Amino acid sequence: MGPDSIKVLLVEDNLGDARLVHEMLLEVSAYGFQLTHAKTLQEACEYLATGYYDTMLLDLSLPDAHGLDSINHVLNVSSTLPIVVLSGLDDTDMAIEAVQSGAQDYLVKGQGDGNLLTRSLRYAIERKRSEERLTYLAQYDPLTNLPNRMLFHDRLDAALQHAKRHDERVDLMFLDLDHFKDINDRLGHKAGDDLLVNVAQRLQGCIRAEDTVARLGGDEFTIIMQGVSHGSDVATVANKMVSALSKPFTLSGEEIFVTISIGIATYPDCGDHAEALIRNADTALYRAKSDGRSNYKFYSDEMGVAVNDRMTMIDSLRQAVHRGEFQLHYQPLVNTRSGKVFGVEALLRWQHPNCNPVPTAEFIPLLEETGLIHPVGEWVFHESCRQIRLWQQEGLPPLCISINLSVRQFQKHGLASMIANVLKEYQLDPSLLQLEITENILADDSAIVTQTLTQLHGLGVRLVIDDFGTGYSSLSYLKDYPFDTLKFDQAFIHDITTSKNSASIIAALIKLGQSIGMTVMAEGVETQHQFNLLNEMGCDQYQGYLYARPMDATTLSQWMHKHHPRQTQL
Ligand code: C2E
Numbered sequence: 127m128g129p130d131s132i133k134v135l136l137v138e139d140n141l142g143d144a145r146l147v148h149e150m151l152l153e154v155s156a157y158g159f160q161l162t163h164a165k166t167l168q169e170a171c172e173y174l175a176t177g178y179y180d181t182m183l184l185d186l187s188l189p190d191a192h193g194l195d196s197i198n199h200v201l202n203v204s205s206t207l208p209i210v211v212l213s214g215l216d217d218t219d220m221a222i223e224a225v226q227s228g229a230q231d232y233l234v235k236g237q238g239d240g241n242l243l244t245r246s247l248r249y250a251i252e253r254k255r256s257e258e259r260l261t262y263l264a265q266y267d268p269l270t271n272l273p274n275r276m277l278f279h280d281r282l283d284a285a286l287q288h289a290k291r292h293d294e295r296v297d298l299m300f301l302d303l304d305h306f307k308d309i310n311d312r313l314g315h316k317a318g319d320d321l322l323v324n325v326a327q328r329l330q331g332c333i334r335a336e337d338t339v340a341r342l343g344g345d346e347f348t349i350i351m352q353g354v355s356h357g358s359d360v361a362t363v364a365n366k367m368v369s370a371l372s373k374p375f376t377l378s379g380e381e382i383f384v385t386i387s388i389g390i391a392t393y394p395d396c397g398d399h400a401e402a403l404i405r406n407a408d409t410a411l412y413r414a415k416s417d418g419r420s421n422y423k424f425y426s427d428e429m430g431v432a433v434n435d436r437m438t439m440i441d442s443l444r445q446a447v448h449r450g451e452f453q454l455h456y457q458p459l460v461n462t463r464s465g466k467v468f469g470v471e472a473l474l475r476w477q478h479p480n481c482n483p484v485p486t487a488e489f490i491p492l493l494e495e496t497g498l499i500h501p502v503g504e505w506v507f508h509e510s511c512r513q514i515r516l517w518q519q520e521g522l523p524p525l526c527i528s529i530n531l532s533v534r535q536f537q538k539h540g541l542a543s544m545i546a547n548v549l550k551e552y553q554l555d556p557s558l559l560q561l562e563i564t565e566n567i568l569a570d571d572s573a574i575v576t577q578t579l580t581q582l583h584g585l586g587v588r589l590v591i592d593d594f595g596t597g598y599s600s601l602s603y604l605k606d607y608p609f610d611t612l613k614f615d616q617a618f619i620h621d622i623t624t625s626k627n628s629a630s631i632i633a634a635l636i637k638l639g640q641s642i643g644m645t646v647m648a649e650g651v652e653t654q655h656q657f658n659l660l661n662e663m664g665c666d667q668y669q670g671y672l673y674a675r676p677m678d679a680t681t682l683s684q685w686m687h688k689h690h691p692r693q694t695q696l
């Protein structure tokens with residue numbers, strides 16, 4: 127008997143039938159099968175416990191078991207064993223029921239020959255193998271071998287039922303990697319996959335055998351912890367995970383650092399069914415992220431409301447892109463000395479169809495967080511350059527357009543070439559384009575940011591530091607970057623008439639900025655008094671309600687025709 131022979135366990139109490147089977151198998155291939163004979167189910171189960179057998183031929187009328195129960199019994203002992211039923215009854219319904227109970231085939235005694243029997247046994251093994259594979263795929267994530275979303279739901283339901291009966295707690299953690307998308311974009315999907323596999327392993331190292339780590343998709347993982355006695359134990363595990371993942375990963379020869387955020391919801395405090403716990407763990411996760419990432423948060427009721435609004439708003443924003451609900455308003459930028467408008471700043475507006483206009487401070491951070499800032503930002507470029515071109519054709523003087531860019535837009539490849547293409551498409555002189563970036567950009571000295579700044583400078587567009595004075599940056603730092611204009615934050619301007627300190631800081635910054643060759647600008651100028659002071663200090667440019675508010679394109683065009691009928695100057 128070769129080592130590759132198929133080990134068959136025959137369970138049959140009738141010796142004549144057993145001999146028949148033996149002969150049938152011999153007749154076809156003497157060495158292909160290795161047959162063991164058991165006369166009762168009890169005896170068969172003892173053999174099965176050895177794990178030696180490839181398949182089973184099972185008679186359904188045995189002294190110690192009868193009918194389909196035998197199949198269940200066998201599967202309880204060995205759930206992966208392929209079973210071919212041998213029955214004295216030629217009964218189609220019975221045959222179907224046998225297969226539904228978990229048998230792979232049903233043969234009627236006295237029908238067929240050795241060939242049929244052999245084929246049936248081989249098929250049974252193959253069929254069971256592919257069934258197992260399908261069952262596995264239906265329940266596990268093939269990349270990380272962790273339970274998938276489906277099995278996660280089953281396990282969570284089971285954990286909750288158990289907890290209800292035994293008066294225990296269940297802790298549900300939702301976890302995702304901060305900035306996983308950026309890593310994927312930068313290093314490619316293969317490296318992204320490797321990272322997920324490594325993360326899965328480290329997470330498993332942090333939990334007990336009875337807990338479940340599952341992967342819900344993408345970089346979303348979840349952990350079910352059962353029967354923990356104190357919240358502090360859960361916090362310990364969360365801390366362990368944060369620190370396990372803070373050690374570097376080596377991907378494509380590069381050391382990568384990742385951080386995770388975790389949201390935790392506990393049965394029974396945060397919900398008594400799976401759906402509520404999942405929703406609340408997700409809410410807590412969002413809160414952990416918005417509180418600065420790389421941390422964990424337990425759900426509390428007060429989080430519910432705010433995040434609900436947030437989720438609705440994100441949904442609406444996604445649709446807003448497609449439905450064209452965004453609009454640009456334009457606010458004149460003025461040359462202090464000549465009093466002439468030299469350009470306009472494009473400011474994004476969102477008109478939700480059923481609401482009042484949503485304040486920028488509410489929706490722009492969401493655009494950034496969700497990555498929607500990329501398509502929307504690109505739209506802003508097209509729309510404002512198209513508008514500038516239209517105004518030129520209308521006979522308005524050549525206005526410069528100032529566009530705001532968020533730091534996130536700089537962290538993605540292709541910004542400079544996108545801008546170059548738009549300029550070309552609308553045949554705009556690059557010197558008419560000005561880009562406003564907040565000083566946070568200086569905190570990110572990654573290669574891509576520096577490279578993009580250099581490329582943009584090379585294109586001949588002007589670069590403005592927006593909201594200057596709110597961050598930490600110093601002027602000496604600034605001179606290493608190719609910025610042309612310094613725009614002081616409105617909070618400073620607001621204070622200059624009331625606070626001597628603010629006034630002297632602004633006066634000094636104006637001098638310093640100009641001494642390193644920069645143009646200086648004030649925004650948020652609302653009163654004549656503020657204007658007079660800035661004028662005396664020698665501020666080059668300004669913008670504010672005192673002169674003009676942001677206006678839609680048509681209003682701005684009418685306003686320009688009225689106030690600036692002649693050629694303006696840069
Ligand atoms: P920012 O670039 O500093 O824009 C100036 C903000 O001050 C604008 O607010 C403008 O309406 C407001 N403003 C102008 N003059 C006055 C004034 O005299 N007094 C007062 N109190 N406010 C004045 P807005 O339009 O709400 O924009 C807020 C911020 O949103 C902008 O600050 C900018 O950082 C960002 N933003 C606007 N549009 C875009 C965009 O298309 N892309 C990106 N990434 N960010 C944008």
Ligand code: MG
Binds near residue numbers: 471530562592
């Ligand atoms: Mg701005």
Ligand code: MG
Binds near residue numbers: 592593613615616649
């Ligand atoms: Mg500003």
